[in-house]
Amino acid sequence: MPEPRGWSLRTRLLVLLVCLAAALFGTSAVLNWRAHHEASDRLFDDSLRGSAHLLLQLAEHEMAEHGEVLGLALLQAETQPGPAGFHFQIWTPDMLAAAGAGAGSGSALQAPLLPFAAEVERFGWTTVNGASWRSYSTWNRPRTLHIQIAQEPTRHAALDRLALWRIAGGAAFLLAMAAVLMWVVVDATFRPLHRTAASVGERSEQDLREVDTAGVPREVRPLVDALNRLLLRIRSALQTERRFTADAAHELRTPLAAIRANAQVLVAARDQAEREATARDLLASVDRSTRLVEQLLALARADQPLHDDKLREVDLADVAREQLAVHRDRAEQCGVELRGTLQPGATRADPALLSVMVRNLLDNALRYTPPGGRITVATGAHEEGPVLTVEDDGPGIPEPERERVFERFHRLPGQKATGSGLGLSIVRRVADVHGARVAIAAGEGEKGTRVSVRFRQAA
């Protein structure tokens, strides 16, 4: 189940704590009340029993003094009306001897329902006027008189209610206090988190410094550490980006300078030959900037993460065949022989990026292979995976340079700078996003250059 928006750890903790406290205080109040209730019941029972024995003693006394009948009659008279809230009946073993009822109450108690059992005494409940009264029955010691007495629950209940309010009120007050204190404590506990959040929240988009871990609780530390690692990655990515932009701007200056200089020379051209030669150079410079911009765009595209929906089953041989056809004319113009030894090599790749890769490899080879040279493109499936190689018999790349040529804008020293310096960077980048590996070695007979790209199995 998704969490609601703006879900707050603090609020949840506070609510849980308050609920827990409420449950604890409530339980305590209930237990308290029950203890109180029992104690008060016992107290009332004691007083009920006391009243019963008092009445019995009174009856015994009257009977001893005046005889059974008169005594009980006297008792009845003495106790009319009975003590407030009391009803009682005194029985001899044969008959109802006397009865009294509390002031204001209705008729005397009905005949006892309980049989004259063996019990000496017993508490119980009896219904009087539709209300439940606490009752008590007992014998005098010689078992000559039996008394039943019942007490109206009103006062008892009123006292209980009072006690209930006190207990409940106390619990509610304590709960409120506890809630306030918990709020204070929870708020204080969460303050470091808020501080950290605020320090991150107040930052400008330029500020990618690490978040200070001082004072960050251990539980939150993994989060801050992960954030810092992310910041580090963003920082280095941004740095790369900035360096690339700076490099790109720098690289564009050269063809732009050539365009500008040629245009100025063209304006001031002294004769037709000079005008024509300069115009040709001007066009070539424009072409060069166009190509540089295209290469920059290709690199930017290859730099994007590869999405699965662009991946297709691709045969390296098909891609190579297509690019060989595209470069056939240029190879002829350069006087270079272009050959393909194409065996099927299936892989999963973005076909557009693969074409860019092969185009750049062929372009590089054509650029550096002298007339009369030969370029061979080979594809095939090997045990470790499908492989594409482009080999030329040009000047080759010296061993120490073989890693550096993949760097952006890196050109081999001592070379006429006609390339963009991006071709192999693009190749490397396309390989990287496909999980392929690029390696540069010398060609056949330690001559020329062989670039091989080893792809993953199509799986």
Added chain:
Amino acid sequence: MRLLLVEDDEHIGRALQTGLAQQGHAVDWLQDGVAAELAARDGQYDAILLDLGLPRQDGMQVISHLRRDGYAAPILIITSRDEIRDRVEGLDSGADDFIVKPFDLEELGARLRAAHRRAMGRSQAAVVHGDIRIDPAARQVTRAGLAVSLTGREFMLLLHLLEHRGHVRTRAQLQESLYNWNSDIESNAIEVHVHNLRRKLGKDLIRTVHSQGYVIDNA
């Protein structure tokens, strides 16, 4: 001026060579650092235009080597490196100016003239000799206030002799200051130019020193 241009980029190099020639300079163009250093030590250049990112030897190295050995001619850096650090480093290592690509050819010409003027110890842009006044920027010459029409080479020759006033310049030196390596030079080219200058500015201006060369005496 006789200039050495060191620039490895074909398109810029060719354009600069042609453009500076249009401004009346004789330009030799080289594409690598080692050849540039050798040429500078060998030739009589009035100034060097130097790219920094060069094959075989970096431009900065060329400057420090030449300056270490007391090379005096102005060196102007032309580069696409535009960081303050690069400029400071370039100027501190002995360059006279630092020009960032892309640049304006006119401005480049002006900076060249300024550097050359400073090297010659002049503060005035114009060169004055008697009633002759030369404005290198406008490539104009006046005599007693009247404009005199000179060809590019005549102008360069006059300026060269005036800048070396009182010192005899040999025919080889004069030739070198006027022509780059690619020029086809007639054997009597200098004599022809001197003859024309005498015709236009007065026969006493340039004195022939027998079997040595030519000189313009201090006024």
